[in-house]
Amino acid sequence: MESTTMMRSSRGATLSGRERAALALACLASIIVPLLALPGASLAQPAPLAIVFPPWVSGEEAIARSLSAGHRVLRPGRTASIVVVAPADSMAPERPGGAIMVLALAGLAGCLDAAVSGRAAS
Secondary structure (H helix, E strand, O other): OHHHHHHHHHHHHOOOHHHHHHHHHHHHHHHHHHHHHOOOOOOOOOOOEEEEOOOOOOHHHHHHHHHHOOOEEEEEOOOOOEEEEEOOOOOOOOOOOOOOEEEEOOOOHHHHOHHHHHHHHO
């Protein structure tokens, strides 16, 4: 009698094919849905880039280095050693000599871009 009860309880613990498929679909959705919600590159126009040079590089020198590397300069950044450039259309221009890093301004505009934060304050 006990073995019959144990078999029924163990049989009740197994999932049917439909339940397994629903569980697999729920697990897959819990991975895919958050990934789709992440901000991605927009199809309309990519965000400008900020080229960060060391603090001892003057604004004129930073702009000259950015232009010589093939970038289209939009404006200076918050400090003279930051240059905001337009994203490349086809081939990516090379990183300017002496640049510490190149960052996409998506979400960083208030930190690195003086022109945007200056307009918002006025």
